[in-house]
Amino acid sequence: MFVEFSKISSQSPIWIFQANKMVDVGSIKKIEDDTINFLNSWTSHDFEIKSSFKILYNLFLIISVESDFSRPSGCSIDKLINFVKEINKLHNIDFLNRLNISYRNEDMIEVVNITQFKKLILDGLISKDTIVFNNTIRNKGELNKNWETKALNSWHKKYFNVK
DSSP states (O other): OBOOGGGSOTTSBEEEEEOSSOOOHHHHHHHHHHHHHHHHHOEETTEEOOEEEEEETTTEEEEEEOTTTOOOOHHHHHHHHHHHHHHHHHHTOOSOOTTEEEEEETTEEEEEEHHHHHHHHHTTSSOTTSEEEOTTOOBHHHHHHHSEEEGGGSGGGGGTTOO
16 A cells, blocks of 8 residues: 555665666656555555655665554565566666665765775775765664765775774
8 A cells, every 4th residue: 555655654664776877757757656556556465565665866766664554574575576676677777786886976976886886985086974875774764864874874884994
């Protein structure tokens, strides 16, 4: 059951799927329509899942499930992953490659693979103060607090000589 994102409580779990490239406006509209259709039919053990989504910066597909209403099972999470795989095929996008990292480069958002990210650090083009997207956050409340954060405050810090 699809609901507005603002209606999902802050403690509700989220999944952040980052595309490997910026998604064009035409594809965004189709992905939004397909996601609403998927969420309206998404179930866990034959029970509706109250859920929502947001697409941010034409790069991130964020899905959240209202934890006070329903909890997705392993099978329902598999359905979500299969849905995202279908989006990948339809739009020639990869939302499932966890080796891609996004960061802010002035007013732009850059997407690089982990090898490129490490090289940019060595070259001094990314610092511990660079704003990165921490896609490992676990609930909706962290989205506004800890998602866009300095590399020093995220799992990315392991690539710097920082304790």
